[in-house]
């Protein structure tokens with residue numbers, strides 16, 4: 081006997097009860113995006129591997145070890161399942177010259193793929209909403225994104241999500257800083273772990289966000305990036321801080337926050353919940369003014385963020401506010417010879433008028449059908465028996481209050497059912 085085939089490790093089914101939470105989350109997020117004037121863009125799940133190598137950077141967790149990449153032998157192309165959306169979004173903006181008539185505010189949503197060790201809040205297929213503002217350079221747009229996030233947590237009813245903020249300056253400022261940082265790390269190499277030693281020369285800024293206390297100790301004594309910022313970078317950060325203060329957004333500055341991807345400059349931020357254990361970051365983003373040029377486009381400023389749906393939905397579920405789902409307006413059952421076809425077409429008439437009708441399937445006694453009607457949560461049961469067919473009627477029974485069932489005429493069933501449903505619900 082062969083073993084059952086199961087889902088791929090780290091890739092989850094979202095079953096109907098869970099999906100109700102997802103849909104509530106998605107509806108809230110999409111209403112919020114509309115309020116801020118962002119427009120939807122949809123990119124493919126598969127891109128040329130080179131896009132991510134160039135955009136995200138060779139010496140990052142994602143490119144070094146997390147990508148699902150393969151060679152498509154038929155076309156001789158190296159392809160990758162997208163690990164994030166920003167690179168694809170910018171690629172699309174360049175390819176379709178989206179900025180020709182001015183800046184764009186965009187959002188996308190969907191599955192992302194990273195070959196990580198699966199654990200709570202960390203999966204190999206996970207889902208993000210991504211928000212990007214392309215072609216805008218002021219700190220006001222960075223502030224817009226942060227204030228937006230704060231508003232979304234309110235819309236979702238989520239408390240306790242705190243903001244960490246940092247500025248990492250320009251590429252040139254970071255290059256100067258990097259040299260001094262490497263000098264400091266080299267001088268303390270005996271206190272670095274293997275990971276930090278490896279990164280010290282390839283991507284030394286990543287050593288700053290090491291979780292190892294011994295390495296953190298070395299980092300605490302390192303020079304701070306803020307000391308290397310020029311006038312423009314400082315002014316940008318001050319501008320952002322002024323707007324956040326005006327909007328009453330609280331945050332802490334975390335000088336060790338550098339984010340994992342190469343493309344960031346100036347503003348970087350993360351929203352973190354302490355209720356999720358080790359995988360507490362629910363949203364991260366920042367400015368990436370160099371990315372357009374880095375993947376071959378005309379230079380354009382840009383800033384954005386992405387949030388992890390699984391982590392945010394886990395928080396929502398902790399709050400135990402069950403999402404409202406629409407119960408069926410009627411459960412339609414039929415018993416007796418020749419009644420099924422009559423009921424089948426009646427269901428279509430009512431659905432055509434906008435009602436949610438679940439038609440009983442699978443036969444069974446009248447009693448067992450009524451049990452199903454009850455379990456469905458429907459407001460009413462619509463009953464078709466031989467008598468109803470003979471008289472051209474259908475019987476209505478209220479499922480949530482005790483009142484005698486009565487008949488309505490099929491000839492004007494839409495109007496009569498509207499009336500019945502209103503009574504059933506009040």
Ligand code: ATP
Pocket residue numbers: 164194196201202203204205206207208339340359361362363364365386387388389390391
């Ligand atoms: P982490 O430090 O947790 O690995 P990251 O910096 O790699 O996160 P980003 O690339 O910034 O994450 O992605 C934005 C958000 O997407 C994260 O804040 C997180 O909520 C979510 N996310 C990232 N990777 C995963 C994953 N493997 N499973 C579930 N959610 C994820």
Ligand code: MG
Pocket residue numbers: 141340
């Ligand atoms: Mg990661």
